[in-house]
Amino acid sequence: MSTATPAPRLTTRYRKRLKGDKRAKVRQALAEGYVAGASIRAVAESADLSYGTARKLLLEAEVKLRGRGGSRSGGSR
Numbered sequence: 001m002s003t004a005t006p007a008p009r010l011t012t013r014y015r016k017r018l019k020g021d022k023r024a025k026v027r028q029a030l031a032e033g034y035v036a037g038a039s040i041r042a043v044a045e046s047a048d049l050s051y052g053t054a055r056k057l058l059l060e061a062e063v064k065l066r067g068r069g070g071s072r073s074g075g076s077r
Helices: 020-035 040-046 051-060
Strands: none
Touching: 020 040, 020 051, 040 051
16 A cells, blocks of 8 residues: 555635626626627636636526527528
8 A cells, every 4th residue: 555645636716706786797798798799608708707607697697598509511491
């Protein structure tokens, strides 16, 4: 049995939760960017949020999310 020391844990950067007015402002900014045509990933990056958090905030803002995109080959169906 080895007595090697375990590798140090990688540090994780936790953010404080978005609450109240700040959450509402971020939610509104994300919604405006998304409705203007930006992707969820783009609006998430602009606000330094994860994709999942940005998506959740867009749903809270009752924004209708677009389909996954990309054209299908073979013309219209």
